[in-house]
Amino acid sequence: DQQVKQNSPSLSVQEGRISILNCDYTNSMFDYFLWYKKYPAEGPTFLISISSIKDKNEDGRFTVFLNKSAKHLSLHIVPSQPGDSAVYFCAARDQNSGGSNYKLTFGKGTLLTVNP
Amino acid sequence: KAGVTQTPRYLIKTRGQQVTLSCSPISGHRSVSWYQQTPGQGLQFLFEYFSETQRNKGNFPGRFSGRQFSNSRSEMNVSTLELGDSALYLCASSSQPDGNYGYTFGSGTRLTVV
Numbered sequence: 621d622q623q624v625k626q627n628s629p630s631l632s633v634q635e636g637r638i639s640i641l642n643c644d645y646t647n648s649m650f651d652y653f654l655w656y657k658k659y660p661a662e663g664p665t666f667l668i669s670i671s672s673i674k675d676k677n678e679d680g681r682f683t684v685f686l687n688k689s690a691k692h693l694s695l696h697i698v699p700s701q702p703g704d705s706a707v708y709f710c711a712a713r714d715q716n717s718g719g720s721n722y723k724l725t726f727g728k729g730t731l732l733t734v735n736p
Numbered sequence: 737k738a739g740v741t742q743t744p745r746y747l748i749k750t751r752g753q754q755v756t757l758s759c760s761p762i763s764g765h766r767s768v769s770w771y772q773q774t775p776g777q778g779l780q781f782l783f784e785y786f787s788e789t790q791r792n793k794g795n796f797p798g799r800f801s802g803r804q805f806s807n808s809r810s811e812m813n814v815s816t817l818e819l820g821d822s823a824l825y826l827c828a829s830s831s832q833p834d835g836n837y838g839y840t841f842g843s844g845t846r847l848t849v850v
Contacts, residue, residue, distance in 0.1 A: 654838055663740070663826050663841030664779070709779065723769065723792045724839070728778035 623647045624712050626727035634735055639697040641730050643710030646691065650712035654724065655684060655695045658707045667708075668695070700734045707731050738762065740842035742827050748848045754815040757845045761808050761829030768810040769839060770802060773824040782825075785810055814847075822849045 625644045633639045641655075651672045656664035670677040670684045670693070677684050683696045697704055708731075711724040741760040749755050761768050770782040781794040785804035802812040808829075814821055824846050828839035 656838075656841075661843065663742075663828070663843045666838030666840065669838055711779075723781040723784055723794065724771075724779075725781065726771075726779035 621646075622728075623650075624710055624725050624727040626708075626710055626730045628730050629728075630731040630733070632733045632735060633700050635702055636699045639695075639700045639704065639732055639734065641695040641697075641708050641710075641732065643693050643695075643727055644691060645693075645712055647712070647714060647725075648691070649714050650725075652713040653684070653686060653693050654711045654713075655682075656709040656711060656726075657704075658709060658729070664709055697732075700732075702734045702736050705732055705734050740827055740829050740840050742825075742842035742845050744845060745843065746846045746848075748850060749817050751817055751819060751849055753817050754813060755817060755847060756811055756813045757825055757827075757847070759810045759812075759827030759829075759842060761810070761827075762831070762840055765829035765831050765840070766808050767830040767832070767839075768804055768808060769828045769830075770810070770812050771826045771828065772796075773826055773844070774822075779826065782812065817849045819849050822847060 623646050654669040655667040658664040668679050668682045668684050670686050675686050686693045707729040709729045710727040743758045767786045769784040771779045773779045783793045783802050788804045799815045804810045824844045826841050826844045828841045830839045
């Protein structure tokens with residue numbers, strides 16, 4: 621049962637345009653969401669996060685939107701740059717009743733290609 | 737400031753053998769998590785340690801185990817290796833006990849089981 625889904629395995633955009641990466645989740649106990657970027661042969665790099673009590677968080681060119689009713693979040697990159705080409709992972713933290721909310725559940729990633 | 741260091745970077749083992757992977761977190765980080773990344777399954781949570789205590793464990797068989805030392809360094813061990821254990825094993829550390837502000841990942845250990 622995949623609790624975090626990134627339904628688009630890949631996305632291609634032109635440099636300077638907006639990239640929108642989507643993520644859906646099924647577990648209503650998720651309370652914190654994170655986006656990571658991963659280049660080949662490197663570990664994931666933390667990009668931006670959002671708490672479930674917010675609907676938007678912005679950091680430079682990166683903005684994450686959270687729609688709790690739809691259990692959907694998205695990462696917007698504006699403007700997109702060739703250096704943004706990487707695999708982007710959506711992750712969620714579970715505030716389970718046991719309080720051991722220290723694990724992240726990841727989606728399978730979306731490969732973003734930004735063309736010059 | 738040094739990042740998360742994982743050793744070795746690459747490893748080739750034979751089925752049935754065991755393997756130990758090492759992770760040194762960022763100085764001052766006390767939470768260390770391990771993930772397995774495979775092409776078909778993405779990143780899957782293995783376990784998380786804080787102050788030498790395992791606080792959470794993913795859905796992996798008992799062949800996968802880990803520990804954390806007093807200096808926060810962590811090791812994971814896989815016994816009786818199977819071909820399906822071939823993967824990139826990632827370690828992540830956090831300065832916050834609850835993982836707020838994200839985890840910093842190492843570059844991983846690429847394990848190939850033949």
